[in-house]
Amino acid sequence: MKQLLFFVLLLLFSCNTDDGVTASTENSEGENTTGAPTVQANATYTVSVTENIEYARGLSHTSINSAETTSVPLYLDAYTPVDAGPNRPILMLIHGGGFIGGSKQGVMASLAQYFAERGWVVFSIAYRLQADLGTIPQEWEAYGDLVDAEFLDQFFAIYPAHRDAKAAMRWIVANAASYDINLDYITVGGGSAGAITAIGISVSEDGDYTTEISSTLDETLNTTNLGESYEVKTILDFWGSDISVFALEEIYGFQRFDANSPALFIAHGTEDPTVLFEEALKLRDIYEANQAPYVFYELTGLGHSAWNATVEGKRLEALALDYMVEQQSLLLE
Template identity: 45%
Template sequence: MNKIVYVTILTVLLFTACDKEESIKPDNVIPVVKSESSYTVLTDEDITYADGLGHNSTSTSPMAIPQKLDVYYPDNNSDNRPVFMFIHGGGFKGGTKTKPEIVEMGKYYASRGWVFVSIDYRTVEELGSINGMSREEVLMFYKGIAPQEWMENAFQGAETIEQLQQSIAMYTTQRDAKAALRWIVANSNTYNINADFITVGGASAGSITTIALGISNQEDFRDEISITDDPTLSTTNLNETYTVRSMVYFWGSNIKLDVFESVYGLNRYDANDPELFMAHGDQYDAVTPFEEAIELQGIYDNLGIYSKLVTLEGFGHGAWDATVNGKGLFELSYDFIVERQSLRVE
């Protein structure tokens, strides 16, 4: 399929790696987590992790917009905590880090010993109005917000202004998610995080962003725009690096990597990509079809990387209340992370 078509499909409907040959670590550097809720959960809310350029409804020039995250962490004395960063959905049009299911998930994991970080990021809401603008005016309006080559690709696939802005928001979302993860690494001592045990997850658009975050190279969605055109890059902990150990995918897709390949001609999949847990409903889903999960599992199988697909039978998109063999999404993903990261459980 023509890669440009992927942009159209996504925008109409929705709208790094760790070495698998891991050395055996001594017990004292492997985090300990609890099998049951064991700790009071503390929360630090609305922390600015970076700025990003954007527009309000009346601006004519890009402005710096603070991007926020919430940190859920256990009230214990551990200095060796795993971390789980979660990215909300919303079709790249909106959404919030405080979606009730995500708040519940944050408390679930933090009460068992994780640091859980829920992030907001730039969406169409921060892209202002481009009604009546010419192609050249739009390119100038979003200079420093998205690379020109990404915008040119979006113009080819989009049929409406909304679709065009959603395609551009795909880029800003990714840039911000990577900045959030670098912030986590930069602040690991504050929250006693062991950065060797990083999990990234998301739902829907957040899941699409998760896949691109874990599989793309560190410089992708970061270096396509110069710091001259986007001075806010200086707020994003550019010197930090990270290794994603596990990815958790709820009803998502690998479409953003397809778009990235269409724009830059770069296929980023390789045998060192993070292991992957997927939960996806098998019912009709116009947003992220079940076939997307099957495709991604096939890519992983061909690369020899461990992945697990849990089929949510009888469910479609947004199946937060789904259960499989009596286990909900939180417990299913917990089991995967604990097993594949060889965490010590008490």
């Protein structure tokens, strides 16, 4: 099993870039006030964008788990549909980049705009990357002795990235009232490393990627809304893998996939040289074995970061919208 993890790491980090319907109740104005949110099939709303909202802080070390640290701010951008009314569904986006680079702008900003124009409140997050040398648990540091030295720093970067993404989601929960969002309709998505993180924070339990380190060792945990919890309903996986869930199994013996895993949207190029297509097949098989809901789009002949792909004339974001509507029983206009 450990050899498999190293093999997946090699594949992942060989390239470091990645650009049942619920009835609604209406008030006298005809607005949906309870039940499933209403979203739009086409761009409808003007979008208000607020950038660089600090959602938490995290430690940056001078070397792996060194005593010398700096507390760094962690930011997200919020995309809010103007005059869409209350009861909004949530989408949190996580950028790719091999846990080395990437940005909450660029492709993530375009996706955020697309879904916010159709009624979602969207949050695009930044998180600590390899160069930040975030704190890792002792168990991860010990397991690192088995990882190829060439990929060790990237392997260690998985933990703080997931810790931060979970903190971002807890911040969203803590601030739900400010954004008129409905916490029963949460989607998390991303591309490549972002998809890996989306899967990892959605399938794992509340304490995973959080409580392995105490606030005594990392006081910035106290900025991460530890009292909040969340339940993801749908995952958007664009060319990702299960590596971070598999790491929990390897290091702690945890089995996190089951029949209650969030509905999974998979899109993956058959010729992807970075995160091999076999990783998508593995995820499909895991969901099949657990009888959990999923949809799988093989992007025939396409490689990594195939954001412009179409399937039967529909772009990936439109397919993802359809899947969220179906799985969450959203009301589509």
